Amino acid sequence: MLLLKTSQKIRAAQGTDAALGNLTQFEYLALSSPLNLSDGHARQSLTPGQAEVVEALPLLWATAAANPIEETEAAAKRAYFRLLGQHSFPTARGRVLSCYSSSVAMEILARSLATRTDAVALLHPTFDNIPDLLLGAGLRLLPLAEEALHDGDLDQELLRAVGCVFVTTPNNPTGRVLSQERLRALAEQCAEHDVVLALDTSFRGFDPAAHYDHYAVLEDSGCRWVVIEDTGKLWPTQELKIGWLVSSADVGLPLGRVYSDILLGVSPLVMMLVQRFSEDAARGGLDALHRFVAGNRALVRGDLADVADVGFPDAESRVSVERIDVGRRPGLEVWSALRDHNVHVLPCQKFHWAAPSEGDHLLRIALSRKSAAVASAVSTLRQVLTGG
Ligand SMILES: Cc1ncc(COP(=O)(O)O)c(C=O)c1O
Known part of the structure; x- marks a missing residue:
């Protein structure tokens, strides 16, 4: 049930996409959600320092x-x-x-x-x-x-x-x-x-x-x-x-x-x-931040590792966002299914500003979030991707 299959739902998602002019407008939709893994702004907890x-x-x-x-x-x-x-x-x-x-x-x-x-x-x-x-x-x-x-x-x-x-x-x-x-x-x-x-x-x-x-x-x-x-x-x-x-x-x-x-x-x-x-970052905070982002990245990749037809195209990336290739599934459909569960990520078409279809099967997930939020969102994503 979780992976939306009806053409109606896909059309609804595409309608939303067409109505939304840019990525920031997708990000507005997520601002009040506890599972906002949409924008690339830092939203994790403060460190003690x-x-x-x-x-x-x-x-x-x-x-x-x-x-x-x-x-x-x-x-x-x-x-x-x-x-x-x-x-x-x-x-x-x-x-x-x-x-x-x-x-x-x-x-x-x-x-x-x-x-x-x-x-x-x-x-x-x-x-x-x-x-x-x-x-x-x-x-x-x-x-x-x-x-x-x-x-x-x-x-x-x-x-x-x-x-x-x-x-x-x-x-x-x-x-x-x-x-x-x-x-x-x-x-x-x-x-x-x-x-x-x-x-x-x-x-x-x-x-x-x-x-x-x-x-x-x-x-x-x-x-x-x-x-x-x-x-x-x-x-x-x-x-x-x-x-x-x-x-x-x-x-x-x-x-x-x-x-x-x-x-x-x-x-x-x-x-x-x-x-x-x-x-504070120079006193060790930057290294700790790198470890934190790497930990969240490992969590995402680990939890989805055995899901068929899913990949991570940016093997070397260390930035605070991670792209997920959702294989044959339309990214917008997965985005829409996640949204039904109040989990917000970004579909990637609009990053490909000159050739949007290149982003059709890609999602972007933010990693500068509390690890518990990343784990919870990825667990929902796993269910959506496996139809579980
Ligand atoms: C590469 C890059 N430059 C600039 C911006 C804009 O940042 P801000 O919204 O803080 O102006 C963003 C936003 O995510 C970005 O990813």
């Missing part, structure tokens, strides 16, 4: 109010960028713009790019708010397949056709990380073609393979570059987060002006919170 930071909030508030914002901001940047190995991050004024979230940083980048170019080569698949924001700014998108990105040099014709190459690394949903060698080669190609290289590194914190010093590589290459960093995926901070919009000195885009169209700055209280969470 993090709970101490939260208990100190009144003190942080007073400190934030008393200190010059510039100092508070510099301390937050130092703590976060160094935690993740980004020692060569720029410190000159205007080079790291603090935004309310990475989507706000993305909107500023998209609007800025639209003043200088009409086309962007964008990783495929990737989280759909990236193509949506670029399209919203009036840009044309050319898909850059993940395999092509990792396998070798980009097609010269593609580079001649665009003003920017945009890569998410580690990627959401696949977890693939651009290696240091590939970043160097890509940045050199972008320099040669005078194309801006833009990176979204929102999931960087989860994978040590993404902790080499990207800024040293980018600066060495001589290309024009932009990086969006995001504190929002790592820690359960109740959506208090920063998206950092980082750029090369000669980026040639009006980032500062567009930024000033949208915001004055991020709350210094949030900056202090990011600084303290980063310091």
